[in-house]
Amino acid sequence: MESINTLKGYGKVSDQENQIPPSSPLPKPSSRKTLVAIVSLLLILAIVALTAGVFTRPPSHNPPPSNSLKAVCAVTPYPQTCLDALSSSSLKESDPESILELSLRIASEKVSALSVSFRSIDDVPGEEPAVKDCAKLYADAGSQLNETLSEIVAEKKGGGNWMTEKVVGDVKTWISAAMTDGETCSDGLEEMGTVVGNEIKREMVRVNQMMSVCLAIVSQMKKLLLVFH
Numbered sequence: 001m002e003s004i005n006t007l008k009g010y011g012k013v014s015d016q017e018n019q020i021p022p023s024s025p026l027p028k029p030s031s032r033k034t035l036v037a038i039v040s041l042l043l044i045l046a047i048v049a050l051t052a053g054v055f056t057r058p059p060s061h062n063p064p065p066s067n068s069l070k071a072v073c074a075v076t077p078y079p080q081t082c083l084d085a086l087s088s089s090s091l092k093e094s095d096p097e098s099i100l101e102l103s104l105r106i107a108s109e110k111v112s113a114l115s116v117s118f119r120s121i122d123d124v125p126g127e128e129p130a131v132k133d134c135a136k137l138y139a140d141a142g143s144q145l146n147e148t149l150s151e152i153v154a155e156k157k158g159g160g161n162w163m164t165e166k167v168v169g170d171v172k173t174w175i176s177a178a179m180t181d182g183e184t185c186s187d188g189l190e191e192m193g194t195v196v197g198n199e200i201k202r203e204m205v206r207v208n209q210m211m212s213v214c215l216a217i218v219s220q221m222k223k224l225l226l227v228f229h
Contacts, residue, residue: 141178
């Protein structure tokens, strides 16, 4: 009998509503209209937030390269690759040695990232052995570049001159070895006919070019120092 009492209760509510004067009815908004209003408000807020983000976001373009950076990159076989890589980084000093250190650091980071990419491909079943070889080769190239940078920084911190024949010879050897690793990877992929993604292919080209840029800067360092001083 509970349902009957409940229905009676609803009847009492209706009687009370009928007692309200017709001239001042109480509004009773439907739930659907309320939901539409809430969704509309959220959409408006989202649009406002996105619009504000567009106008407050800092510009994405990089500052124009300095004349000193242009001069250093001009002695390399890939000046545009050099400018693109170094202009997008924070270059506090504009002397050739600082530019060389930055170029080695960037090349090392890119080489290491490429090695990680090849390791992730190697995890896919059925891939060619050349992919595994490339992961090892670029890991070794990263070690060679880190060794180069460490040697230069250590000599400078110790108050020595890294531009001695011995140190420069070691630096050139390490960079050349890193470049050979990259070329060996490219040759192996081509020989085995292994298909890798276009983005990885493009990154291989950029990385190999960046290592060549580092070697060129080292090779021309004495001339650059004379020009800048």
